[in-house]
Amino acid sequence: MVDGQGGGIGKTIVERLRSRYADSVSIIALGTNALATSAMLKAGADEGATGESAIVYNAGRVDVITGVIGILAANSMLGELSPAMAAAIAGSPALKVLIPVNRCCIKVAGIKDMTLLQFIDEAIDMIDRRRECSDGL
Numbered sequence: 001m002v003d004g005q006g007g008g009i010g011k012t013i014v015e016r017l018r019s020r021y022a023d024s025v026s027i028i029a030l031g032t033n034a035l036a037t038s039a040m041l042k043a044g045a046d047e048g049a050t051g052e053s054a055i056v057y058n059a060g061r062v063d064v065i066t067g068v069i070g071i072l073a074a075n076s077m078l079g080e081l082s083p084a085m086a087a088a089i090a091g092s093p094a095l096k097v098l099i100p101v102n103r104c105c106i107k108v109a110g111i112k113d114m115t116l117l118q119f120i121d122e123a124i125d126m127i128d129r130r131r132e133c134s135d136g137l
Contacts, residue, residue: 002055002067002089004032004077007039009099012117013066016124018044028062030055032080052082059088064127068101069108076106097126 001017003010010029017027029045031037032055037048049058059065070076072090074083089096099119100108114122 001027001040001045002030002032002065002071002085003036003040004080005036007031007036009068009101009116009120010036011039011043013099013120013123014040014043014045016120017127020124020128028058030058032077032085052085055085056088059085059092059094062092062094064097064130065089065092065094066097066123066127067099069098069106070101072096072098073106095127095130097123097130099123 001010001013003013010031014027014029017025026047027040027045029037029040029048031040031048031050034050037050041048049055065071071081072086073081074086075081076086099116100111101116101119
């Protein structure tokens with residue numbers, strides 16, 4: 001899980017993942033800042049790390065990366081997400097399950113009108129179905 005700023009979306013995703021999977025999965029909280037990492041750890045993440053080096057290092061070592069769509073955009077989250085972080089996340093072989101938050105000057109066409117919590121629930125369902133990903137990317 002990658003999040004920044006206050007870590008509120010990451011906190012909610014971690015809580016829902018922990019609720020669904022209990023202790024059967026390992027959740028790593030990767031924050032662009034200590035506040036975000038701390039919020040995700042309090043929500044039940046197993047481990048946490050903060051900053052560019054942590055995100056770049058771990059992006060290629062995990063099976064699934066989740067967060068808002070802005071984690072693929074350099075300088076998103078009011079500049080907290082560096083170009084190196086965005087490149088590492090985008091280039092990771094991990095399945096990326098992204099929440100379509102229309103911020104960071106990114107608008108996603110074709111998105112259903114849903115609340116943030118409904119998008120998070122849909123993302124958790126996609127993680128459940130991750131074995132269906134057969135595009136090889």
